[in-house]
Amino acid sequence: MSSLGTRFEAISIEGLSHRFLSRNKPPTTALADVSVRFPSGKVTSIVGPSGCGKSTLLLIMRGLVKATDGQVRFLYGNGSGDVTVGDAPRMATVWQAFNLLPWRTVMDNVAFGLELSGMPTAERRAKAADAIRAVELSGFENHYPGQLSGGMKQRVGLARGLVMSPDVLFLDEPFGALDAQTRLYLQEQLSTLVESSGKTVVLVTHSIEEAIFLGDHVIVMTARPGRVAATLDVPLPRPRTLDMQKEPAFGDLFTEIYGLLREEVRKSMLN
Amino acid sequence: MTEANQVILPAAETPKSPPTDERLRNDTWWYGPVAIIAFLVFWEVAVRSGNVPEIFLPRPSIVVVTLYDLFAYKHLLDDLGLTLFRIFSGFLLAAVVGVGLGLFMGTSRRFNAIADTFVAALYPVPKIALLPLLVIWFGTGNAFMIALSALGGLFPVLINTVVGVRQCDEGLILAARDLGASAAQVQRKIVLPAAVPTIFGGLRLALGISIIMVVAGEMQTARYGLGAKLEQAGQVLETGQVFAILLLLAIVGVILTKAQDRLGNFVDRWRAK
Ligand SMILES: Nc1ncnc2c1ncn2[C@@H]1O[C@H](COP(=O)(O)OP(=O)(O)O)[C@@H](O)[C@H]1O
Ligand SMILES: [Mg+2]
Numbered sequence: 001m002s003s004l005g006t007r008f009e010a011i012s013i014e015g016l017s018h019r020f021l022s023r024n025k026p027p028t029t030a031l032a033d034v035s036v037r038f039p040s041g042k043v044t045s046i047v048g049p050s051g052c053g054k055s056t057l058l059l060i061m062r063g064l065v066k067a068t069d070g071q072v073r074f075l076y077g078n079g080s081g082d083v084t085v086g087d088a089p090r091m092a093t094v095w096q097a098f099n100l101l102p103w104r105t106v107m108d109n110v111a112f113g114l115e116l117s118g119m120p121t122a123e124r125r126a127k128a129a130d131a132i133r134a135v136e137l138s139g140f141e142n143h144y145p146g147q148l149s150g151g152m153k154q155r156v157g158l159a160r161g162l163v164m165s166p167d168v169l170f171l172d173e174p175f176g177a178l179d180a181q182t183r184l185y186l187q188e189q190l191s192t193l194v195e196s197s198g199k200t201v202v203l204v205t206h207s208i209e210e211a212i213f214l215g216d217h218v219i220v221m222t223a224r225p226g227r228v229a230a231t232l233d234v235p236l237p238r239p240r241t242l243d244m245q246k247e248p249a250f251g252d253l254f255t256e257i258y259g260l261l262r263e264e265v266r267k268s269m270l271n
Numbered sequence: 272m273t274e275a276n277q278v279i280l281p282a283a284e285t286p287k288s289p290p291t292d293e294r295l296r297n298d299t300w301w302y303g304p305v306a307i308i309a310f311l312v313f314w315e316v317a318v319r320s321g322n323v324p325e326i327f328l329p330r331p332s333i334v335v336v337t338l339y340d341l342f343a344y345k346h347l348l349d350d351l352g353l354t355l356f357r358i359f360s361g362f363l364l365a366a367v368v369g370v371g372l373g374l375f376m377g378t379s380r381r382f383n384a385i386a387d388t389f390v391a392a393l394y395p396v397p398k399i400a401l402l403p404l405l406v407i408w409f410g411t412g413n414a415f416m417i418a419l420s421a422l423g424g425l426f427p428v429l430i431n432t433v434v435g436v437r438q439c440d441e442g443l444i445l446a447a448r449d450l451g452a453s454a455a456q457v458q459r460k461i462v463l464p465a466a467v468p469t470i471f472g473g474l475r476l477a478l479g480i481s482i483i484m485v486v487a488g489e490m491q492t493a494r495y496g497l498g499a500k501l502e503q504a505g506q507v508l509e510t511g512q513v514f515a516i517l518l519l520l521a522i523v524g525v526i527l528t529k530a531q532d533r534l535g536n537f538v539d540r541w542r543a544k
Contacts, residue, residue, distance in 0.1 A: 064448055092449065099446035103464050103541040113450035116460070144541040164450065 006076040008089045008167055008200070011038040011061060016070035017225075018056055030056045032225035034070070040167070043194055043201040045211035047257060048221030048229075049268035054204040057226070058170045061202070062093055089168055089200075092161035096173035098153045100145040100160070106132065107141040110159045131163035132156075135189075151182035158190070168200040176206060184242070187213060191240050208257050212250060213240055220260045223268035229260050329511045338515035347500065351519065354485060354497040357413060361420020362481040366474060369425050373432025373470075374463065383433075390429065398423045398480075399487055411492040416485055423484035424477030431473025435466025471538050475531055482527075486520065 016034040019027045030053035038044045038061075046054050059065040061072050076086040092113070100109050108115075110131050114124035132138055135155035145153055154174055161169060174190075175183040191214055194201055205211050211218045212234055220229045235249045244250055311331045317323075318330045325333065341347040376383045376390075401422065409415035439462050447461045489498025497516055504512035 059445070062449060064445055093446070095442060095446060097442050099440070099442040101443060101446075101461070101464070103467070105541075112447070112460075116447070116450055116452050116456055146542060160450070 006078050006084065006086070008040050008086075009075045009077040009083065010040055011168065011200075011202075012073045012075050013037070013057075013061070014071045014073065016057070016060065016067050016072070018053065018060060018065070019068045020056075029225040031060075031067075032227050034226065034228055036219055036228050036231065038168075038200065038202055039217075040200045041198050042216040043203060043214050045215030045218045046202065046204045046221060047206065047208060047211045047218060047261065048226060049223045049261065049265045050206065051268055052221045052224050052264070053226030054221065055172055058093065058172050058202065058204060062091055062170060063088065090164060090166045091168040091170065092164045092166035093170040093172065094154070094157045094161050094174045096176045098145070098150075098157050098177075100153060100156055102145050105142050105144055106137060106148070106156050109145065109156055110163055112160060113164045127163055128159070131159040134162065134193075135159045149182075150178045151186060154178065154186065162193075166199065168202065169194075171201065171203045171205075173204055173206060175210070183210075188242065190214065195239050208254055208261070209245065211257070212236070212253055213242075213245065218253070218257060220257055221264075223264040229264065232256065326508055326510050329514055333511050334514040334518055337511040338518055341500075341512065341515055345500075347516075347519070350495055350497050350500050351523075353495050354489065355523070357416035357485045357489075357496065358420055358478075358481050360413075361417040361422075361485065362424050362478055364417065364421040365424030365428055365477050365481065368421070369428025369473070369477070370432050370470060373429045374436055374458070374466075376429070377433045377436025377466075378458065378462065390426070394426045394430070398484060402488065402491060406492065416488050416493070416496075419484045419488045420481040423480040427476035427480065428470070428473040431469050431476075432466060435469030435473075436462055438469070439465040467538055471535055475535075478527060478531070482520075482524070 013034055013036045016031055017029070018031040019029050021027045034053075034057065046057070048054055056065060060067045063072075073085045074088050075083050077083050101112065104112065107125065107128055111124040111128035114127060119127075129138075129141070132141060135158050137152060137155055137159065140148065140152065145156065148156065154177075157174070171190075175186050178186065187210060194214070201214075203211070203214055205214075215234050218232045218234060220232070221227065222229045232253065234253060236244050236247070315331050318328055329337070338347075372386065376386050398419070402419070405415050405418055405422075409418050443461050443465060444457055447457050452460065485496070486498035486501070489496040490502040493499040497520060501513060501516045504510075504516065
C-alpha cells in the first residue's frame with residue numbers, strides 16, 4: 001500500500017471528464033472537467049441533480065469505470081509536508097440498490113469479499129460474524145436477502161463493505177431506497193460508525209439534510225454534464241446529533257446548498 | 272428535539288418469519304392421485320360392461336398384469352435400463368455442452384456474433400428430421416441414440432443459458448468487482464449462479480425432449496429399448512403390451528418430473544417464500 005512512514009492523505013481528482021458512448025444515441029457527457037479533493041479521515045458529501053454523473057464519479061474513483069479524460073490520484077504524505085502519489089488504498093462501496101447476492105445467506109454475502117481473496121472459511125466466517133454484529137444483525141446470519149427488510153439489507157451491504165476494513169468507504173445514495181424512519185436511524189448509526197473509525201467517506205445523496213448531517217464537506221454539482229458548482233464546509237462539531245438540524249448554521253447551509261441546486265435541478269428536468 | 276435520539280425501530284425492520292401458518296399448508300396433495308384412481312376405475316368398469324374387445328382397448332388390470340409379465344419373462348428391465356441410459360447420456364452431453372457454450376456466448380460478444388447465426392439456423396430444424404442423416408453417420412446403435420438425445424436437449428439448454436447469463440444484474444457484477452473479484456470469479460460466482468434458475472428451466476425442457484427423441488429413434492430403428500418394444504408390440508397387435516409400455520413411460524415421466532421439482536425447489540431455496 002503506502003511505503004513506511006507515509007499515510008494516505010487524500011483522493012485527488014484532476015480534470016476528470018467522462019463520456020458514455022452508445023450505439024443508437026448520441027454520446028452522453030456525464031462529467032465535464034471535474035477537479036476536486038477528498039481528504040482522508042473526512043466525510044465528503046456529494047449532492048447534485050439526478051443524472052449529473054455522481055454515480056459515474058464514484059465508479060471512476062473505485063476503478064470500475066475508466067474515465068475518458070483526467071486523473072484520479074491517491075496522495076500520501078510523510079508528515080512533513082511532502083506529498084507523493086501512491087497506489088489505491090483499500091476501498092469498498094455501498095450501493096443504493098444494495099446489490100446483495102440473493103442466493104447467498106447474510107453470512108455468505110458479508111464474507112464474500114474475503115472469500116474472493118482466498119481467506120479460509122473459518123477465519124472469514126469469524127470476521128463476517130463480527131461485522132454482522134457491528135450492524136446489529138446477529139441472529140440473521142442464515143437468512144437470505146429476500147427475507148429481509150430494506151433497512152436490514154442495507155446493513156448487510158454496509159457490513160459487507162466494512163468487513164474488508166477499507167480505508168475509503170464509498171456510499172452511493174445508500175439510504176435512498178428506504179423509508180424515512182429507517183433512513184434516519186441508519187444515518188445515526190452511520191454517523192457514529194464513521195466518527196469512531198476515522199475512515200475516509202464519500203457519500204452521494206439526494207438529501208441535502210443527509211449531506212450536511214453526515215458530512216464534513218459538501219460538494220454541490222451542476223446538472224449534466226456534471227461539474228463542481230461549489231465545495232462547502234459544514235461548520236458543525238462532532239459528534240453530530242439530530243438536534244443540530246435546529247441550529248442556524250445548519251439552516252443557513254441548507255439554504256445555500258438549495259440555492260445552488262435549484263436552478264440545476266430545473267435544468268436537469270429540461271434536458 | 273431530544274426525542275430524536277430515541278428513534279424507534281420502524282415496523283419494516285422486523286424480519287419476515289418463515290411460513291408456519293395453517294393456511295399455507297398443502298392440503299391438496301391427494302387430489303391428483305385420487306383423480307387418477309377414479310379415472311382407472313371408470314375405465315375398468317366401462318370396458319368390462321361395454322364388452323370392448325381387448326385388442327382395441329384392454330382393461331387397466333390387464334395392462335398392469337401385462338406390464339408385470341413383461342418384466343418377469345421378457346426382460347423389460349433391460350430395455351428400460353437401455354432407454355434410460357440413452358436418454359441420460361445424451362441429456363448429460365447436452366447439459367455440459369449447452370451450459371458451456373451458453374456461458375461463452377452470453378459473455379463474449381465476438382463468440383456470440385459467430386455462434387448466434389448457427390443457433391438461429393439450427394434451432395428451428397425439427398431434430399427428428401435429422402434421423403436419416405444420423406443413421407448414416409452413427410448407424411443405429413447407442414452412439415446414434417445418444418446423439419439424437421443430445422441434439423434434442425442441446426438447444427433448450429443453450430438458449431436458456433444465454434438468456435440467463437445476459438439478464439444478470441449489472442449491479443451484482445459491479446458489487447463483486449468492487450470487492451475484488453477477478454473476471455473469472457465474476458463468471459463463476461456471479462454470472463453462473465445468477466443464471467441457474469433459467470438454466471434449470473432449460474434442463475427441464477431438454478430432458479423432456481431427450482425422452483421423446485430416444486423413444487422415437489428406438490421405434491424407427493432399434494431392436495431393444497422401450498421404443499423398440501413398443502413398436503414391435505404394435506406391429507403384432509399386442510395392444511396390452513403397447514399400453515403396458517406406455518404406462519411404464521408415463522411412470523418414468525412422473526418420477527422424473529417429481530425429481531426435477533424437488534431439485535428445482537432446492538436450487539431456488541433462496542427465493543423469498
Ligand atoms: N453505462 C452507461 N451507459 C450510458 N450512459 C450512462 C451509463 N451510466 C450512466 N449513464 C448516463 O450518464 C449520466 C450520469 O449518470 P449517473 O452517474 O448514474 O448519474 P447520477 O448518479 O448523478 O444520477 C446519465 O445521463 C446516465 O444516463
Ligand atoms: Mg446515481
